[in-house]
Amino acid sequence: MMRNHRTTRPLASATLGALLLAQACSDPTTVPDLNNLPDAVIADGLNANTAQLLTTGLINRDRGVGGFRHLIFAGTLARDVYNIDPSEPRFQQELMGNAIDAAGFIGGGGLTWNDAYNGVRTANTILEGIGSAADLTEAQRQGVRGIAHTFKALLLYRTWELRGPNGIPTDVSPIEASGSALRPISCEASALASIGAVLDSGYAELQAAGATFGVRLPAGFASNGAFDTPAGFARFNRGLKARAEVYRGLIGARQQSFRDALTALDASFVDASAATTAGVYHAFGAAPDLTNPLAVGTVFLNPTIAAPAPGSGLFTNRQGLQAGDQRQAKVIFRTEPVARNGVSTTFGTTLASASATTQTRPLAILRNAELLLLRAQARLELGQLAEATADVNAVRTREGGLAALPTFTSRAEGVQAVLYEKRFSLLLEGAQRLVDLRAYNLLNPTYLGPSQRGTADAFQAALPIPQQERDARGGAVSCQ
Template sequence: MKQHSILLFSAMMLGLGACQKGEIPNLNTPVADQIIANGSKEQIDNLAVAMESGMRFTLNTYFDAIGLQGREIYRFSGSEPRYTQELMGGTGLDNNTFYTTNPWASRYRVVRQANTLIDAVNASTRLSANEKKGYLGYAKTIMAYQLLITLNMQYTNGIRTDVKDPNNLGPIKGYPESLADIAALLDEGKTELTGSEITFPVSIVADVTPLKLLRFNRALAARVAVYRQQWAAALTALNESFFDLNGPLYNGYVHIFSANSGDILNPVFLPQNNAGEQRLAHPSYAAQIAAGDDRLAKASLRSAAASLDGLVSNRDVWIHTSNTAPIYIIRNEELVLIYAEAKIQLNQIPDAIVALNVIRTKHNLPVYAGVITPAALITEMLNQRRYSLFAEGHRWIDMRRYNRLNQLPNDRPQDKVWDKFPIPLPETNQ
């Protein structure tokens, strides 16, 4: 995939920073106002790149926070005890610390960038109608994705879906209402991308075309549909996406990273057998995986077990194998499992079993031979999602969707699986 270093540097000059903690800069600046009023094509392109680049910040905090809640990982850090204390239960989650404020601020910064891009595109006299549709469709798709992963953390606390006017923010809406707004935004993005032209840099997919971005949009729509328990809508979205029942499981859309000047490295990567900062597989992952399942390689065996605060693991999380490895946003393996889930829920059992067997056989397991009831197949589907999507940000959400958080392990008497993160303190003062 191509890396646009010059544009990424320009994006940083518009307000992006590489730090993982600290205040998030405001894009409502005179520079942004000038671009909105009379931006050149290059300046508008830089806004698009800034939006995409910004999606990558604080991903480590996001994946650590929800990975800990889903009991997929341990996060050991000599300088940050809250990973093994507050985030594992302990005294409760803090509404004014890095694991709540930074993911929220980073995602809303991208939403702000998307709104700035939309305003600049709508005001531009330099772009054709179809070029405008491309920018607008992409911006709305990315905005929806950023709101979705914010909502993943907040759950029934809800989020703001209307933040276009920073001086007059929309209300914090509940979980169903927020999901509905995100689905509507994806539908708007679909409409814009249909018949559009893509004349700006995009790095989440190689050799970008309007059709590829439309398929990305619809894949996200399928994810949102299953969260809303709209099973037929999920299948419709899958049919418009890049879903391929028999295709490569790692086909998909990614955040990319590099060591190039002006870019950043994968923030989730940690080396195997690291002595200081450690991201470890929860012991239950290897203990409960089926014999012969090749997904065990996602939790590589350490040369020596690591321990901290009464927690012990002898396996590293090993899904990002270098500091320039991509982080997947969505990929075909998830779509196959979404297909299986929707088919189970619609009582189309033979189709569901075919999809589950695609996953099983591609990971060196025999075909499903268990009880054939919707309840048993839901358990099987969740189990396959556990191993196929390990540490990719799904386990906690999946168990929450099916009211199974009480099935996740607590390793110490004080531990607790929280069902949501608190709304950041600065937001409660708005």
């Protein structure tokens, strides 16, 4: 719950012993658990060692927050996936039903709220204490600040993805007066503006960070591009800024946000001629490290993802997989249906299995394919139809192996094309589909088809504000 943003000195989310061990590893996020770094360790400020510990803990916290629950909750709300767990019907009853329990395991917080804000508090601890790290140069201290601001913004963004129109708190700085009111919950447009401002702070710091960081970053920052230096990390930061601005523009009908998104993209790693897989990834490994969150045997695909409506044209309301699309490799066609908890499907996915291969498969935080499609979205809103078509085709032809589309003749045509490419290229990589459907007002039975459960389906857009947060605020959770 968010009572913890009353604390005057935020605790940090990291296990000291585990992270000390991690310093000897090639990948500094190879840690078995996160807990709390004792206040005594950082009572006199940070140094190079504790800055490394906290940075490792912050990135690892995001690795957990963006994991199984984030992916499955968002994917089910967007009607892409089912987690058919024989012991937990609420994955369908609540996410595909009429109400999500604000005190239950889906709506109550946990990894999707408490852990995210614990990570934000870790970032604040870094930002408050890094100035005293005398064994780091000022450039190195600026680099640590840039990393902290970037991941603070990312954690806030992930929280917004699942809460959307319900809003999120964005200012969780300590409140010195004991018992004073919690800071307000920000509505969507203001939340995204705040997230963008945090990213801008990080970007400015990264510009002053010199050629190398004073801390090590995990392997996923160098496996698909050079994002483990201040210059490379700054391009990652600008990609996240563009993502926030695109949705700020769509939700708030704010044209300037689309121009700001294109400016940010110009400073990012978007490249129509580069590999679509280029980007930043979370790495996973065998125990005691975290395994890939999709290394389970209960995740299946909603039938509409692979079966377009009969007699439809190229783009359908349900946007099923087109014939010849190479991304069909993500779909497993089953001869026997899986039926449980009121749903049935004959489609599985190669992205989720209990195999050793899946356990160690990296998970993209942000990659070139998404940036190209975000640029297409911004360009569509600015009337740049030819340029948007080119961005869509850069993904469509390479990842889908499909013929290039002719130049869009309207925004509406382009939006449908973007939504198709994002659905299949970014499947189970994040909450992009849910956010897109909300932003374009398409999270409804007209667009997605009737409920697969055969019962009333409210097509709810987001998780509720957790009950513990409601209680801490005396029930006052309306956003501002």
